[in-house]
Amino acid sequence: MKKFDIPEKYKSSIIGEIKEKRKESDRMKKDFSPSLLEFEGVDFVLARHFGFCFGVENAVEKVYRILDEYPDNNIYLLSQMIHNPTVNEDLLDRGIQFIMDTKGNQHIPWEDITSEDIVIIPAFGTTLEIEKILREKNISIENYDTTCPFVEKVWNRSEKLGEKDYTIIIHGKAAHEETRATFSHSSENGKSIIVKDIKEAKLLAQFIDKQLPKEYFYSFFEGKYSDGFDPYIDLDRVGVVNQTTMLATETHEISQYFKDKMSEIYGEKDLKNHFADTRDTLCYATNDNQKATLELMKEEGDFAVVVGGYNSSNTMHLVELLEQKFGTFFVQNVSRIESKSCINHFDIHKKEELTSDFISKFDTKKLRIIITCGASCPDSVLNQVIEKIVKIVNEA
Ligand code: SF4
Numbered sequence: 001m002k003k004f005d006i007p008e009k010y011k012s013s014i015i016g017e018i019k020e021k022r023k024e025s026d027r028m029k030k031d032f033s034p035s036l037l038e039f040e041g042v043d044f045v046l047a048r049h050f051g052f053c054f055g056v057e058n059a060v061e062k063v064y065r066i067l068d069e070y071p072d073n074n075i076y077l078l079s080q081m082i083h084n085p086t087v088n089e090d091l092l093d094r095g096i097q098f099i100m101d102t103k104g105n106q107h108i109p110w111e112d113i114t115s116e117d118i119v120i121i122p123a124f125g126t127t128l129e130i131e132k133i134l135r136e137k138n139i140s141i142e143n144y145d146t147t148c149p150f151v152e153k154v155w156n157r158s159e160k161l162g163e164k165d166y167t168i169i170i171h172g173k174a175a176h177e178e179t180r181a182t183f184s185h186s187s188e189n190g191k192s193i194i195v196k197d198i199k200e201a202k203l204l205a206q207f208i209d210k211q212l213p214k215e216y217f218y219s220f221f222e223g224k225y226s227d228g229f230d231p232y233i234d235l236d237r238v239g240v241v242n243q244t245t246m247l248a249t250e251t252h253e254i255s256q257y258f259k260d261k262m263s264e265i266y267g268e269k270d271l272k273n274h275f276a277d278t279r280d281t282l283c284y285a286t287n288d289n290q291k292a293t294l295e296l297m298k299e300e301g302d303f304a305v306v307v308g309g310y311n312s313s314n315t316m317h318l319v320e321l322l323e324q325k326f327g328t329f330f331v332q333n334v335s336r337i338e339s340k341s342c343i344n345h346f347d348i349h350k351k352e353e354l355t356s357d358f359i360s361k362f363d364t365k366k367l368r369i370i371i372t373c374g375a376s377c378p379d380s381v382l383n384q385v386i387e388k389i390v391k392i393v394n395e396a
Pocket of ligand 1: 148
C-alpha cells in the first residue's frame with residue numbers, strides 16, 4: 001500500500017516499530033491476534049490493526065502539503081478533516097478555517113469565500129450541492145479534494161444499483177458527513193433512503209408490503225429519503241450500501257433481513273428481481289480494525305481503553321464491541337487521564353463525558369489492559385496514553 005508523508009508529530013517510534021514488525025511477519029494480513037506490550041506493573045494487549053488508515057494518511061499528507069505550499073492564501077476545510085480533535089486543533093492553529101461543523105451548520109458564509117481561496121474537501125467527501133457551489137465560485141475541486149477512494153467506491157456501487165433501477169438503502173448515520181455525501185451522490189442515480197440500524201431497517205421493510213401507512217414513512221424518515229420517494233412503489237427493488245465505518249455485523253444483518261423479506265414476499269425464484277445481492281461497502285480499515293477488536297475480545301484483561309475522537313464513527317464501533325466483554329474507557333487523548341483514581345471518558349450511550357475512578361479500583365499485582373484506537377487517531381496520541389498509564393501505575 002502507498003506510503004504517505006505525514007508530520008512527525010503524529011508518529012510514534014514504539015508503535016511504528018510494532019506495526020512494522022507485525023507487517024513483516026504477516027504480509028498477507030492473516031494473523032489478527034494482538035501484540036503484548038510488557039511494562040513494570042502493567043501489560044497492554046494491543047490490537048493487531050488500529051490507527052491512521054489509507055484515507056486519513058492521504059488527507060493528512062495533502063492538507064499539510066497545501067499549508068506549506070500556499071502560506072499566503074486563505075485555506076478552508078469544508079468541515080473537520082477527520083474526526084480527531086488533536087489533528088483538527090493543529091490545523092486550526094496553522095490557520096485553516098472550517099466552513100461548516102460536522103452536522104453541516106454553516107460557520108463561514110459562502111459570500112466570504114472567493115475564487116482566490118483554497119477549499120479542501122475532507123476524507124468523507126462532500127455533497128453534489130456543495131460541489132456545485134464551489135464550481136459556481138470558480139474554486140478548484142479536483143486540486144484540493146481529499147475524498148477517500150473507499151468512499152468513492154460506495155458512490156460507484158450506488159451508481160451501479162441506480163442504473164439497474166434498484167432503490168439504494170444506505171446503512172449509515174444521516175448526520176455524518178460521509179453519509180450525507182453518499183446520500184447526495186446516490187440520490188442522483190436512483191431513489192435513496194438512509195437507515196441507521198437494524199431496527200429502522202425492519203421498520204422500513206414494513207412499507208414493502210404496505211403494512212404501515214405512507215404518512216408514517218414520511219414523518220419517521222423525514223430528511224432521509226430522496227425527492228419523490230414513494231414507499232409503496234420504490235421499495236419493490238432494493239440494494240444495500242453502507243457508510244464505510246459501520247459495524248460489519250449490523251450491515252450484514254440488515255442486508256440479510258431485506259433478502260429474507262423479499263424472498264418471503266416474492267418467492268425465492270423472483271428474488272434477483274427484488275434484491276441486489278452485493279457485498280457490503282465497508283472499507284478495509286473498518287474490517288481490519290473490527291476483526292482485530294474481535295480478537296481482543298478473546299483475551300482476558302482488567303478493562304479496555306479505546307483512544308479516538310468522540311465523534312468518530314469507526315472508533316465508536318470498537319467501543320461498542322469491547323464493552324460487550326470489558327469495562328471500557330473511551331478517551332480522546334492523554335489529557336483525559338488525570339490520576340490513578342480519575343479518568344474522563346466518553347459514554348457512547350449517554351453521549352456525554354463521565355468521570356470515573358480509574359486504576360486505583362483494581363486490586364491486582366499486575367494490570368492487564370486491552371487497548372486500541374480508531375482509524376483517525378495518530379500513533380503518537382495512543383503512545384502518550386500508554387506512557388501516561390505506565391507512569392501513574394508506577395507512582396507511589
Ligand atoms: S476509515 Fe476507511 S473510508 Fe474512512 S478514510 Fe479510512 S480508509 Fe477511507
